[in-house]
Amino acid sequence: MATHTFRRSRLGGIALLAVAGLTLSACSTGGSSDSAEGGEIEPATITFAASTFGDPGLGPRLQELVDEYNASQDIVTIEPAAVPFPTFGQTVLTQMGGGEGPDLVRFDMPEFTSAADAGLLEPLDDKIDADELGLQEGPDQYMFVNDERYGVIFDTSNYVMYYNTDLIPEPPTTFDEFMDVAKATTQGDVYGLAFRQTQAEENGVWQDIFNYVYGFGGEWSDGEELTLNNPKNVEGLEAYQSLYDANVIPKGADAATFRKMFAQNKVGMELNNGGYLVATRGTNPDLNFSVAPIPFPVRAQGAIMAPIVINANSEHKDAAMDFINWVLEAENQTSLQEALGASSVATKTTRSDEQLAETPFLPVYDELTNSSSPQIVVGFGPQTADIRKIVVTQVISALQGQQTMEEALDNAQDEAEQIVG
Amino acid sequence: MKRVRIGVVGRMIGVLIVLGIAVFPIYWMFTTALTSDADLFAPEPRWFPDFGQFYVFVDALAEGPTLTWLANSTIVAIGTTVFSIGLGIPLAYALSRFSFKGKVAVGLLLLMTQMLPEALMVVPLFSLYRRFELLDSLAGLILANTAFVLPIVALVLKGAIDGIPKELEEAGRVDGARPLAVLLRINVPIILPSIAAAAVIAFFHAWNEYVFAVTFIFNKSLQPASVGLAGFIGEQGTAIQTIMAVAFMFTLPAVAFYLFAQKYVVSGMTAGAVKG
Numbered sequence: 001m002a003t004h005t006f007r008r009s010r011l012g013g014i015a016l017l018a019v020a021g022l023t024l025s026a027c028s029t030g031g032s033s034d035s036a037e038g039g040e041i042e043p044a045t046i047t048f049a050a051s052t053f054g055d056p057g058l059g060p061r062l063q064e065l066v067d068e069y070n071a072s073q074d075i076v077t078i079e080p081a082a083v084p085f086p087t088f089g090q091t092v093l094t095q096m097g098g099g100e101g102p103d104l105v106r107f108d109m110p111e112f113t114s115a116a117d118a119g120l121l122e123p124l125d126d127k128i129d130a131d132e133l134g135l136q137e138g139p140d141q142y143m144f145v146n147d148e149r150y151g152v153i154f155d156t157s158n159y160v161m162y163y164n165t166d167l168i169p170e171p172p173t174t175f176d177e178f179m180d181v182a183k184a185t186t187q188g189d190v191y192g193l194a195f196r197q198t199q200a201e202e203n204g205v206w207q208d209i210f211n212y213v214y215g216f217g218g219e220w221s222d223g224e225e226l227t228l229n230n231p232k233n234v235e236g237l238e239a240y241q242s243l244y245d246a247n248v249i250p251k252g253a254d255a256a257t258f259r260k261m262f263a264q265n266k267v268g269m270e271l272n273n274g275g276y277l278v279a280t281r282g283t284n285p286d287l288n289f290s291v292a293p294i295p296f297p298v299r300a301q302g303a304i305m306a307p308i309v310i311n312a313n314s315e316h317k318d319a320a321m322d323f324i325n326w327v328l329e330a331e332n333q334t335s336l337q338e339a340l341g342a343s344s345v346a347t348k349t350t351r352s353d354e355q356l357a358e359t360p361f362l363p364v365y366d367e368l369t370n371s372s373s374p375q376i377v378v379g380f381g382p383q384t385a386d387i388r389k390i391v392v393t394q395v396i397s398a399l400q401g402q403q404t405m406e407e408a409l410d411n412a413q414d415e416a417e418q419i420v421g
Numbered sequence: 422m423k424r425v426r427i428g429v430v431g432r433m434i435g436v437l438i439v440l441g442i443a444v445f446p447i448y449w450m451f452t453t454a455l456t457s458d459a460d461l462f463a464p465e466p467r468w469f470p471d472f473g474q475f476y477v478f479v480d481a482l483a484e485g486p487t488l489t490w491l492a493n494s495t496i497v498a499i500g501t502t503v504f505s506i507g508l509g510i511p512l513a514y515a516l517s518r519f520s521f522k523g524k525v526a527v528g529l530l531l532l533m534t535q536m537l538p539e540a541l542m543v544v545p546l547f548s549l550y551r552r553f554e555l556l557d558s559l560a561g562l563i564l565a566n567t568a569f570v571l572p573i574v575a576l577v578l579k580g581a582i583d584g585i586p587k588e589l590e591e592a593g594r595v596d597g598a599r600p601l602a603v604l605l606r607i608n609v610p611i612i613l614p615s616i617a618a619a620a621v622i623a624f625f626h627a628w629n630e631y632v633f634a635v636t637f638i639f640n641k642s643l644q645p646a647s648v649g650l651a652g653f654i655g656e657q658g659t660a661i662q663t664i665m666a667v668a669f670m671f672t673l674p675a676v677a678f679y680l681f682a683q684k685y686v687v688s689g690m691t692a693g694a695v696k697g
């Protein structure tokens with residue numbers, strides 16, 4: 001995949017236009033940095049917004065890391081910004097577009113590319129030396145928009161198949177086995193599988209179907225043109241639909257519910273990323289589960305890549321950069337990785353013996369790094385959120401029997417082409 | 422006699438069914454909050470709360486800023502109610518009693534504001550608020566909610582004032598009452614039930630409002646409960662019992678306000694009946 005592939009394109013959608021408008025208004029009021037060029041950092045309290053702060057499992061661990069930074073010096077104090085997960089991207093983008101917002105943000109990729117394209121993020125080209133820091137090239141290539149670096153990987157989590165070892169002693173290795181195991185496990189109040197399938201969880205559905213599309217050899221674009229109705233995409237999503245139709249999932253249950261069900265031995269398998277490990281252990285430390293690569297024909301799956309960025313409106317950019325530099329120190333990268341569980345961080349770190357003893361299947365996540373992709377439409381990063389809405393709406397309509405999956409993707413292609421031009 | 426009894430029993434059953442539909446969600450929130458993880462997904466739902474789980478409520482109050490959220494919500498909701506009623510009464514009176522150029526247009530404009538979703542207003546309002554330094558303040562939130570709910574309050578009150586015979590006001594004027602006294606001493610007491618109903622609308626709107634609150638408030642200590650509640654929903658995990666416990670506590674002040682306002686709705690109706 002080519003590096004720096006995100007091309008500049010017209011802003012799509014009312015939201016982004018509004019954000020751009022607000023950006024202009026924000027620019028007129030000006031902003032200043034807290035320290036003179038090359039000077040010392042002035043004491044400041046800055047805010048850091050990350051949707052994971054609200055997570056019962058990951059939140060406290062992330063807070064500990066922030067506390068560690070705050071205790072390591074007495075010039076900069078980081079405070080978590082209070083932005084709830086359900087409306088995180090929309091809220092932070094609106095605030096940033098309006099000239100405000102948190103100083104530091106841990107974004108998901110679609111929002112990251114939109115924000116960078118709209119000029120809401122501080123360029124970091126002259127502040128980050130990837131070679132010197134030893135940043136992992138695979139994920140780091142996605143930190144550039146329009147050939148400019150706007151972020152550094154905070155955490156990245158590859159998608160794997162979680163399975164309950166009490167219900168499923170041997171994980172499936174092909175899609176047919178996957179279907180058979182899901183059917184065999186579904187009995188009474190126990191379901192073989194769970195995934196998101198409602199419009200209310202648009203972002204989650206997108207994350208889930210990404211694995212089916214790429215796992216069956218498809219792709220949302222070739223980097224230049226949209227390929228939403230690629231026959232491989234249709235095949236992958238028909239596989240997704242066949243699981244839905246087989247009644248092996250708790251239909252209508254949202255992620256919060258079926259993840260609790262997984263932790264209570266009520267769901268056999270789930271495709272999820274590394275962040276789920278800590279959350280699941282936090283919910284039920286006694287649950288017996290393991291992970292395996294997703295058993296689809298092609299070894300290609302999604303990854304949650306979450307860059308940490310500096311708000312272009314921040315009046316404390318140097319203080320914000322100080323935190324990023326601190327996080328990128330080798331020792332703190334290890335601490336962050338341990339806090340995140342199965343996720344990876346910006347640099348290559350070694351899993352400790354204690355970690356591997358506690359979670360012997362950790363290498364499964366790490367081995368998938370090279371075959372994982374962020375859940376954006378390559379070449380159309382800033383428009384991913386709009387394309388996502390179109391695709392998810394059409395796919396759900398197919399799930400509900402209003403059209404075939406092929407028709408759904410044809411319609412999605414037509415609609416999305418109108419947006420990207 | 423038998424027919425009358427059957428009618429009474431039928432009505433009672435009807436009332437109980439309606440009551441059940443209204444109260445059951447609140448009861449279910451309470452029961453879910455007091456249900457263990459294991460029981461949450463048991464084959465048979467747990468119909469009664471397990472009071473052994475009561476620590477969920479205690480923890481929610483002790484560990485989180487739940488009381489601060491509720492206090493902030495109360496300030497915003499009461500502030501919005503006071504301002505929208507205070508501004509809505511004269512606006513409604515003017516629309517009802519005075520003839521002026523563009524009166525129809527003003528009425529239509531008020532109606533049109535109700536067709537704009539909050540999500541559409543949040544971006545331009547954010548820009549305005551930033552300019553006037555109203556972001557991150559409860560006063561700003563009260564102002565935004567008042568602006569949003571004022572048209573509907575004014576329209577409700579206008580309808581009520583329209584129903585008051587003008588002769589009553591004329592009698593007041595003959596007795597020497599000035600326009601403000603006519604409004605406050607003659608109209609307001611008569612439309613008290615409508616004011617109470619409008620107050621309920623304003624209070625509930627501000628109590629439940631989320632979009633402005635999550636966008637305009639940055640400081641954790643100023644968050645209202647609607648935003649605080651959403652904060653329990655995590656990317657990978659959600660504390661269902663804690664959410665239900667806080668949501669249950671979130672409903673109580675709103676129910677209390679409704680019961681308080683309802684007294685005025687009923688007393689106003691009764692007063693009208695006796696005097697009439």
